[in-house]
Amino acid sequence: MNITKDKSPASAKSPAVDSGATKLMSVRDAIIMAMSEEMRRDENVFLMGEDVGIFGGDFGTSVGMLEEFGKERIRDTPISENAISGCAIGAAMTGLRPIVDVAFMDFIVYMMDNIVNQAAKTRYMFGGKGQVPTVFRCAAGSGVGSAAQHSQSLEAWFTHIPGIKVVAPGTPADVKGLLKTAIRDNNTVIFLEYKAQYNMRGEVPVDPEFTIPLGKADIKREGKDVTVVTYGRMLERVIQAADEVKEANGVSVEVVDLRTLMPLDKEAILTSVKKTGKVLLVNDAHKTGGFIGEVAAMIAESEAFDFLDGRILRLAGEDVPVPYNATLEAAMIPTVERIKKYILKLVDKR
């Protein structure tokens, strides 16, 4: 393995959304804006979690909200992930729309029964009655030196379970638009945020009615030579890599940003693969059993396979617990350099 320390770009270019006025802001502020707008719009929406109130959340994602909405709706909880998740589900089943600040995604492990055995299956088991409209906001990924128990991206655990939606945006605007839609959705949504990207800035539409539908991928760069499919934290690096190989090597990369993993926009992936005939899949989660493996299988099974003129390549987090040392930590996930290398590898095969 080539261990290169990656310096990620400060900000990915914002998506091609045209929703009127925008404001330059961080992912953190986009989250606060999305939740606040939804709470103003619907009195049934509330936020609960450990230290979400006066502390403003472990990652500052609810700073200032206690002052506007009060203790009832910005609800500090005991350190009881099981009770928090169960309570959210029961509240959702009876008419409220809770947002749970899970903080580090690793803590969701203590919530698994409620999410997997209860929320995901309730409507199905009850023959189509009832719904569980709740959002679990999770700070995923490595990058802040928080080591193995505070750095995981566990999205594949949830995409595996029918009945749960999984969203993983990669720009501040997408974070806002998708979080608002997730809150309005009548199902349980696992919403990934990346702790390394809370300060990432971009233009964000200020319209309180700006939303982005779940299940729609976004072509962040149009291209003709190679398709790179990614989501979440890796989008920023993929975009940078795409721009750099275009500049330096004249390779035209199409960047398919999934944004939502469940439901998955298969159409967008297959259309792009058919167009370019080459595909690289990138995510920061561990490679084995990771979500991009599912995307690879889906492509391989589809008619798009016949359009491929190279192997389907994956670039993912290494299959090791996330190490503490900053150099080691950074080397465990795809870097811009490695993404570029893989893109060029695919093109050379032509």
Place this chain on the structure above:
Amino acid sequence: MAKTNKTKVQLDIPKEKLLHMHKLMCDIRNFDNKVNQMVKRGQVPGMTHFSVGEEAANVGAIAAISEGDLITSNHRGHGQTIAMEIDLNEMMAEIMGKATGTCKGKGGSMHIADLDKGNLGANGIVGGGMGMAIGAALTQQMKKTGKIVMCCFGDGACNEGTFHETLNMASVWKLPVIFYSINNFYGISTPISEVINIDYNYQRACAYGIPGHFIEDGNDLLAVYNKFVELVDYVREGNGPVLVEALTYRWYGHSTSDPGKYRTKKEVDEWKKKDPIVKFRNYLLENKLATEEELDEINRKSMEVVEGSVKFAMESPEPTLESAFEDIFAP
């Protein structure tokens, strides 16, 4: 151990209500006896758990709550579900896996819910309803509905971590929940006395700063009912949650397959002598609150309704294959 002494006569409950409670106990008994019979004949496709023997513990508690109040239940949910007056035809059809069942044949005995009537469902995960119950209670508190939630579970469920977390959270938030542990002395084959180092689970209430109540004879319908009337008032007034435990006994095996090696025939027979339905019947007769004819007629009708539910279920269609792919997400 449960007492067998006489319940003193109580005149404040209208006769109609007394007879209705009797009817519901008969429904549970007849329904589950019927299902048990059908299991033995191979007519039930899946797993069920019976409430026979625990009728008073279920009916007495649920008779004390009001319309609009909610319950969560567990794997042994037939008793509570019937006490919440579910449509028995649909319930039987569900247990037989039919398209007309409560859950269109996709849930079965362990997932019967009746959301319109406030029953948030049985649950296949021991302790699985506890989180849901406090969440439902939070909704009542935040929306100021004046409604309360009754969270039903077994003795064994008190050893789940969720018991600790939810009781504590409900206590600090003063949520309107009655945590109700129906102690039938076993979790499958494991005697509760071997897995806790206190006498009873209700004693744990003090750890959460909430009242703990004990119903020593959970087969005495009125003892259960009276205790719950008191608790429902307390919780509805906004005093926060309570934990209450009632002693009772399940007559049959844990579920459809249970050789029953962990308890003696003598023990089971002793408990059958403390039959909650006979006890209540005798009370009604001795105090001239009902006649034998009236009570026999109630039971006869109940058996008829259960027979009708079997007919309904038998004649109902199987679900279509397509239906397996429906109802995963809400629109």
